[in-house]
């Protein structure tokens with residue numbers, strides 16, 4: 221099946237420009253140097269049905285990203301982990317969830333047990349059995365399985381490490397989305413064969429305890445050998461054009477709004 225992958229946001233947790241910063245990237249006139257918090261959108265047409273849309277992570281910029289992508293419905297959300305830059309936009313699912321609820325029920329949110337616990341805590345007015353807020357999001361938490369079928373597309377769980385924490389990457393068809401990676405366990409490489417599109421996080425050149433550098437990401441990209449590798453979750457140390465000129469063929473920094481065709 222043909223689908224599309226859109227990068228809704230390619231910035232690191234603080235976004236680029238970073239508040240209060242006057243560096244060359246934060247003040248750059250190049251629109252590719254403006255990066256919202258990390259998120260992605262997968263769309264496809266389900267045979268004999270309608271267009272389906274799945275969002276990976278709803279960060280603090282989700283509302284603006286949904287407006288930019290003309291997103292009018294969400295069929296499911298896949299969460300990678302519970303950090304603020306990946307979850308804080310959950311509440312902005314509310315208007316979309318009312319429509320979804322009328323048509324078929326609450327929007328499923330796929331999350332690990334650890335992410336579920338954080339979501340239930342932060343958004344207790346949404347998830348608590350005692351919640352009385354009438355306009356809360358119509359959503360339901362679903363445990364992430366090895367294989368998560370959503371309207372005809374299988375989303376496979378790909379375990380990766382983010383510092384000490386095991387988090388979730390997702391493979392769909394010939395594409396995979398791995399964000400906030402500091403290490404890829406050996407056992408996960410088997411899930412990364414035959415890729416057209418590999419999305420990998422790469423924060424900057426300087427080492428960081430819980431994020432890969434550009435050089436680490438390039439090492440994995442070489443081993444995995446996808447046709448295209450897109451780097452995301454990018455900090456303000458990396459200027460779009462100047463960095464792209466240093467990257468090998470087939471590897472590039474992604475940017476907000478970039479859409480690539482994917483085979484699902």
Ligand SMILES: [Zn+2]
Nearest residue numbers: 233303305400
């Ligand atoms: Zn992050």
Ligand SMILES: [Zn+2]
Nearest residue numbers: 241243246456
């Ligand atoms: Zn800056």
